[in-house]
Amino acid sequence: xxxxxxxxxxxxxxxxxxxxxxxxxxxxxxxxxxxxxxxxxxxxxxxxxxxxxxxxxxxxxxxxxxxxxxxxxxxxxxxxxxxxxxxxxxxxxxxxxxxxxxxxxxxxxxxxxxxxxxxxxxxxxxxxxxxxxxxxxxxxxxxxxxxxxxxxxxxxxxxxxxxxxxx
Amino acid sequence: xxxxxxxxxxxxxxxxxxxxxxxxxxxxxxxxxxxxxxxxxxxxxxxxxxxxxxxxxxxxxxxxxxxxxxxxxxxxxxxxxxxxxxxxxxxxxxxxxxxxxxxxxxxxxxxxxxxxxxxxxxxxxxxxxxxxxxxxxxxxxxxxxxxxxxxxxxxxxxxxxxxxxxxxxxxxxxxxxxxxxxxxxxxxxxxxxxxxxxxxxxxxxxxxxxxxxxxxxxxxxxxxxxxxxxxxxxxxxxxxxxxxxxxxxxxxxxxxxxxxxxxxxxxxxxx
Numbered sequence: 108x109x110x111x112x113x114x115x116x117x118x119x120x121x122x123x124x125x126x127x128x129x130x131x132x133x134x135x136x137x138x139x140x141x142x143x144x145x146x147x148x149x150x151x152x153x154x155x156x157x158x159x160x161x162x163x164x165x166x167x168x169x170x171x172x173x174x175x176x177x178x179x180x181x182x183x184x185x186x187x188x189x190x191x192x193x194x195x196x197x198x199x200x201x202x203x204x205x206x207x208x209x210x211x212x213x214x215x216x217x218x219x220x221x222x223x224x225x226x227x228x229x230x231x232x233x234x235x236x237x238x239x240x241x242x243x244x245x246x247x248x249x250x251x252x253x254x255x256x257x258x259x260x261x262x263x264x265x266x267x268x269x270x271x272x273x274x
Numbered sequence: 275x276x277x278x279x280x281x282x283x284x285x286x287x288x289x290x291x292x293x294x295x296x297x298x299x300x301x302x303x304x305x306x307x308x309x310x311x312x313x314x315x316x317x318x319x320x321x322x323x324x325x326x327x328x329x330x331x332x333x334x335x336x337x338x339x340x341x342x343x344x345x346x347x348x349x350x351x352x353x354x355x356x357x358x359x360x361x362x363x364x365x366x367x368x369x370x371x372x373x374x375x376x377x378x379x380x381x382x383x384x385x386x387x388x389x390x391x392x393x394x395x396x397x398x399x400x401x402x403x404x405x406x407x408x409x410x411x412x413x414x415x416x417x418x419x420x421x422x423x424x425x426x427x428x429x430x431x432x433x434x435x436x437x438x439x440x441x442x443x444x445x446x447x448x449x450x451x452x453x454x455x456x457x458x459x460x461x462x463x464x465x466x467x468x469x470x471x472x473x474x475x476x477x478x479x480x481x482x483x484x485x486x487x488x489x490x491x492x493x494x495x496x497x498x499x500x501x502x503x504x505x506x507x508x509x510x511x512x513x514x515x516x517x518x519x520x521x522x523x524x525x526x527x528x529x530x531x532x533x534x535x536x537x538x539x540x541x542x543x544x545x
Binding site for chain 2: 156157160161163164167171176177178179181182185186188189238239240241
């Protein structure tokens with residue numbers, strides 16, 4: 108019960124941070140770190156994927172409501188949540204997930220978390236940028252912008268997790 | 275019903291994912307201006323393609339009607355052609371004001387039966403004496419001559435085509451005016467032989483051959499074919515003629531009704 112409360116608090120903190128801080132740092136065009144996807148990434152491995160899907164839709168949709176891009180973030184986050192079980196299966200460490208089922212820096216170390224976060228965030232961003240434009244025209248420019256954004260988002264998520272460990 | 279629930283339960287993850295994506299996309303294309311117009315453009319293109327496909331399919335259904343209309347129109351155009359008019363110029367001062375008087379009328383007919391590979395070839399058409407068809411009327415099609423009516427019943431007529439050794443028609447070179455007699459000696463349905471071309475005639479391969487009025491059968495100037503090759507035979511040239519009519523593809527033909535035939539026959543029989 109305590110764990111659930113903690114997740115709910117994390118959820119709201121991340122949403123608020125995203126809406127009021129990170130959405131406003133878009134200094135270079137549409138580039139902004141999307142910290143809120145970190146919430147889906149840190150959910151327990153054993154959690155029902157169906158619930159993860161619903162949570163992903165909810166978190167994406169709240170961002171959409173706040174910046175008036177109805178459906179775009181919801182679609183991207185749902186896509187990421189859909190891919191998450193497969194990614195976890197592919198990246199499963201030798202010891203498996205039995206001992207610790209929360210995929211965070213504290214338990215799995217930097218290399219693993221970096222891989223896991225990068226793959227998931229890339230999937231999220233591909234869908235996100237596709238939904239923004241609904242076309243594959245000008246794909247080269249879009250790809251560069253997307254990769255910069257992926258880098259930024261991964262960086263912000265890892266830094267956040269790092270500070271959580273320290274505390 | 276039980277199976278349906280089992281299916282939904284088994285694939286709940288995938289189905290929920292698809293449902294959420296569909297909901298997201300409905301939001302995307304309905305509430306975001308750039309995406310909306312982008313989606314609008316794509317769906318319009320898609321609709322256009324679907325429409326053109328259905329158009330292509332439904333077009334076949336009124337093909338018969340369109341064909342009949344075209345044939346009728348052709349018939350009218352033939353009647354207005356200059357070679358269908360009898361030149362009345364000299365008498366016009368005396369008889370009436372018109373320079374031209376109708377000489378040929380055309381009756382359109384559909385080919386019901388056709389043969390090209392027998393020794394004597396005939397075709398059957400769906401018009402008979404009820405429609406005004408009589409023996410010895412000539413038959414043409416848009417690409418050239420076809421033959422001559424040999425027999426007609428109330429609703430059908432039998433036509434002896436060019437591909438029949440008994441068929442003979444006077445044919446001239448369109449440019450030089452020399453003429454010969456066209457016959458068919460069996461075999462290939464695409465070519466016939468033009469005989470009795472005088473030796474002083476200038477014959478070139480590729481020359482166009484048209485009908486002339488000497489045989490009192492076809493209107494003058496109907497396309498017959500082109501010279502494929504020629505050779506000397508006794509005191510005349512003979513030429514192999516590539517027929518312009520494709521007898522394998524005959525569909526609609528026109529029967530030529532010569533309004534002055536009787537008059538000319540009466541006159542010439544007095545000789």
